Amino acid sequence: MDILKGDHTNKIMMKNTEVSLVASGDGTEVIHHKLYKGSRWAMVPEDAWTALEHITILSGELIYNSPSGETLLLPGDSVSACPVDEHAIFLAKTEVEFLYVTSQPQFHYYSNAVKDMMELAIQVEQKDGYTAEHCDRIKEFAMMVGEKMGLASDEKYILNLAAFLHDIGKVKVPREILNKPGKLTDSEFELMKKHTTWGKETLEKTGLVDLIKAGEIIEQHHERYDGKGYPSHLKADEIRIEAAIITVVDAFDAMTTDRVYRKGMDIDDAFAELNACKGTMFHPKVVDTFISLRSKVEERR
Ligand SMILES: [Fe+2]
Structure with a gap:
């Protein structure tokens, strides 16, 4: 024994x-x-x-x-x-x-792969000038919205993974581009845009069904409701709802977080900005749901 x-x-x-x-x-x-x-x-x-x-x-x-x-x-x-x-x-x-x-x-097979990906995501956010809290907040906010919007259990499970890992493709974007204070040149921006597809490819390589599904969401997290996003110019309901949720909460967290080169916006202004971009950048129902969760969001920050 x-x-x-x-x-x-x-x-x-x-x-x-x-x-x-x-x-x-x-x-x-x-x-x-x-x-x-x-x-x-x-x-x-x-x-x-x-x-x-x-x-x-x-x-x-x-x-x-x-x-x-x-x-x-x-x-x-x-x-x-x-x-x-x-x-x-x-x-x-x-x-x-x-x-x-x-x-x-499945312990080593699954847990180690997920753990490796999560550690990589945390390294990426630090390289990107965020603190380690960023991925956690995105995940929490995304889950709050997903729950309020009544996503099915399987959708929430993949949302949870995708939200935490959304920027994992930035591992291949040079640090100078990620932290460049001014506007990116066209070629720098073209490279930056690839982090969506690179993220999907990184998760595909694990061979794990859940991470592959999360990768499909991650590839869409910079698409815009009006079709002017990247990489595939998807619009409205062509964009997976899980991706539309990540887009909104990621924009909010980016606006309200202090970065090396600028101070974060206050919460009122960030919510106003989400509202102003409703239907162009952002899925209207996701914005409305997120705004309705404002007191919970403030508690979490
Ligand atoms: Fe991103």
């Missing part, structure tokens, strides 16, 4: 989440998760995936959102599926710990 005490060796620390592989063998993994209050976790159907997946709550309170409704899970409660056939999103109402058991190993 293996006895594992305290500090688990196979531990992955991500922002708001700690994940430890506590036991594995014969194709089964037992993974301990600790989620901080407000963070999310998901069980999602995958092609050719036949595994049993099971969670048991150890401490804290976890809200379980599935297409059939919302349930509050308390210590001792559990959820099982074999295989997972619908998207389930879990939201930590308090700090929560649970054991996750799966009969097909």
